[in-house]
Amino acid sequence: MLERVRGFVFDLDGCVWNGNTLSPGAAETLGRLVAAGRRIAFLTNNSRATADDILGRLHALGVTVAEHAFTPLEIIGDVITQRFGPSRVLVIGAPEVAAMITRAGHTLVDVKDYRAATVVTVGNDFDLSYERLTVASRAAAATGRLITPNVDPRLPIEGGDFLPGCGALVAAVSAASGVSPVVVGKPEPPLFRMALERLGVVPADAAMVGDSVPSDMRGGRAVGMRTVLFAPHGEPAPEADVTIGSFTELARLAGV
Numbered sequence: 513m514l515e516r517v518r519g520f521v522f523d524l525d526g527c528v529w530n531g532n533t534l535s536p537g538a539a540e541t542l543g544r545l546v547a548a549g550r551r552i553a554f555l556t557n558n559s560r561a562t563a564d565d566i567l568g569r570l571h572a573l574g575v576t577v578a579e580h581a582f583t584p585l586e587i588i589g590d591v592i593t594q595r596f597g598p599s600r601v602l603v604i605g606a607p608e609v610a611a612m613i614t615r616a617g618h619t620l621v622d623v624k625d626y627r628a629a630t631v632v633t634v635g636n637d638f639d640l641s642y643e644r645l646t647v648a649s650r651a652a653a654a655t656g657r658l659i660t661p662n663v664d665p666r667l668p669i670e671g672g673d674f675l676p677g678c679g680a681l682v683a684a685v686s687a688a689s690g691v692s693p694v695v696v697g698k699p700e701p702p703l704f705r706m707a708l709e710r711l712g713v714v715p716a717d718a719a720m721v722g723d724s725v726p727s728d729m730r731g732g733r734a735v736g737m738r739t740v741l742f743a744p745h746g747e748p749a750p751e752a753d754v755t756i757g758s759f760t761e762l763a764r765l766a767g768v
């Protein structure tokens with residue numbers, strides 16, 4: 513089946529890389545796919561990086577064929593506009609999140625002025641404090657508006673270890689405020705559709721390759737893509753059309 517796939521969209525964390533280490537064979541397989549005329553893109557739920565950040569990291573790790581990357585930060589400002597109009601946004605998360613929301617024309621609200629917020633955004637925040645958790649929860653409860661790049665519970669890193677993901681923080685704010693989050697990234701359709709459009713490939717001719725069943729497999733399948741579960745130590749899942757244990761296996765199945 514994968515011999516006929518024209519466009520491959522790759523998840524990053526826990527798939528192409530773990531922390532700053534590429535998965536074995538990833539650079540070689542990606543290079544071979546491109547050399548064989550297949551189109552590739554990278555689609556991550558990373559809540560701290562822009563597309564340019566991601567492409568820079570891929571190039572630095574030796575994936576020089578990387579041209580197209582998509583992250584929730586590219587569209588989070590536009591999603592806020594579509595859902596809520598021009599907004600005063602309290603951001604708990606990385607400076608990159610705040611910068612992209614400002615770029616879309618919204619006003620940022622400082623932590624001490626949280627009562628002025630009309631929308632709350634929660635991304636992964638490596639400087640999280642109880643105070644920030646408190647103001648995010650109060651502002652979300654007051655406005656009923658909570659938006660997040662993703663709800664992934666874990667961020668995989670080197671050695672099979674993990675950090676608490678954006679979803680873990682959002683779950684805390686959601687529990688305290690009683691407000692369910694609007695999710696910008698996978699498994700919601702917009703980023704998948706952007707990637708397919710950029711590659712010029714229809715969903716039926718494209719495959720989503722990733723390690724997350726809830727984000728990658730369900731999200732890819734929902735827009736009509738083939739799904740390839742990257743599970744070097746794991747089990748096949750019913751949501752995946754194909755399960756691979758390595759990038760070398762992917763190259764073989766894709767016929768490159």
Ligand SMILES: [Mg+2]
Nearest residue numbers: 523525526723
């Ligand atoms: Mg992943």
